[in-house]
Amino acid sequence: MKIINKIxxxxxxxxxxxxxxTEIVSKxxxxxxxxxxxxxxNFASSVYVKNKSQACIVCGIQSEVITLxxxxxxxxxxxxxxxxxxxxxxxxILVQLPLPKQIREDRIIxxxxxxxxxxxxxxxxxGHLFLKKAMLEPxxxxxxxxxxxxxxxxxxxxxxxxxxxSNIVGKPLGIMFLRENATVTYCHSKTRDLPxxxxxxxxxxxxxxxxxFVTDEFVKTNAVIIDVGINRLPNGKLAGDVDFEKVSxxxxxxxxxxxxxxPMTIAILLxxxxxxxxxxMHKK
Ligand code: NAP
Numbered sequence: 001m002k003i004i005n006k007i008x009x010x011x012x013x014x015x016x017x018x019x020x021x022t023e024i025v026s027k028x029x030x031x032x033x034x035x036x037x038x039x040x041x042n043f044a045s046s047v048y049v050k051n052k053s054q055a056c057i058v059c060g061i062q063s064e065v066i067t068l069x070x071x072x073x074x075x076x077x078x079x080x081x082x083x084x085x086x087x088x089x090x091x092x093i094l095v096q097l098p099l100p101k102q103i104r105e106d107r108i109i110x111x112x113x114x115x116x117x118x119x120x121x122x123x124x125x126x127g128h129l130f131l132k133k134a135m136l137e138p139x140x141x142x143x144x145x146x147x148x149x150x151x152x153x154x155x156x157x158x159x160x161x162x163x164x165x166s167n168i169v170g171k172p173l174g175i176m177f178l179r180e181n182a183t184v185t186y187c188h189s190k191t192r193d194l195p196x197x198x199x200x201x202x203x204x205x206x207x208x209x210x211x212x213f214v215t216d217e218f219v220k221t222n223a224v225i226i227d228v229g230i231n232r233l234p235n236g237k238l239a240g241d242v243d244f245e246k247v248s249x250x251x252x253x254x255x256x257x258x259x260x261x262x263p264m265t266i267a268i269l270l271x272x273x274x275x276x277x278x279x280x281m282h283k284k
Pocket of ligand 1: 140163164165166167168169170187188189190191194207208209210228229230231261262263265
């Protein structure tokens with residue numbers, strides 16, 4: 001892909017990936033299937049689930065959304081997961097997070113068959129990621145690496161600063177950058193003088209969850225900026241963790257919000273579902 005007006009266009013890249021998936025899926029003897037479990041009626045979660053299942057349909061992947069009551073017990077949810085683990089027609093299982101308080105998320109994730117764990121959150125997949133490479137790796141961090149690669153932006157030898165160390169974004173992303181031979185610095189809420197540290201980055205990742213937190217004083221001239229954040233402003237609009245207006249004039253490339261990392265995450269979820277299918281069918 002060619003960078004136009006400094007924008008790393010996640011929507012365009014995700015469409016390219018989805019076209020590749022569609023092509024492969026069209027040649028399969030039976031379609032892959034993703035089952036998504038949605039517990040309760042959290043508005044943001046139901047929007048995410050809808051987007052995921054629509055993307056599946058576009059690529060010829062079957063999608064099933066299982067909606068469960070907010071008050072469901074942990075045992076009942078586990079029973080549903082065990083059913084899906086056993087179901088030969090289900091290749092990917094995704095439990096939309098967050099879950100209600102009565103349910104322990106780690107317990108649920110540990111009970112998903114690791115071969116069907118398309119979110120890449122199962123401890124076995126996380127362990128493999130840290131050791132070398134997992135069969136299924138978390139979608140958002142993979143999406144970040146993929147967008148840089150599709151734009152042929154070099155990673156090896158670069159200093160990558162990641163603001164945010166969550167288990168689903170920051171932490172695994174750092175390991176992936178290390179694998180790509182970058183030099184990695186993790187930052188978090190206890191990091192001292194964050195703007196000075198961030199300014200040393202060739203590639204700066206913002207995965208914080210605070211709207212427009214990263215301003216021009218955080219960035220080095222010509223740095224590459226990846227904005228993972230998705231935040232809702234008081235006026236209802238979506239905003240990233242980066243103050244796009246202030247930062248974009250100073251940098252060489254930047255992902256917008258919306259239209260950056262978000263669509264990449266969904267494209268990688270579809271890729272993971274296809275991978276899970278291929279792995280399961282191959283071993284039959
Ligand atoms: P999270 O679990 O809340 O983690 C946020 C991280 O940011 C933590 O490590 C926290 O540090 C750090 N942080 C918070 N305030 C900070 C500050 N003032 N200075 C420095 N670091 C600070 O969030 P997450 O799940 O990683 O998500 C981050 C953002 O990405 C959210 O906006 C989320 O909606 C978005 N997201 C987007 C996608 C996508 O597909 N685009 C996918 C997942 C998440 P501590 O560890 O010290 O608390």
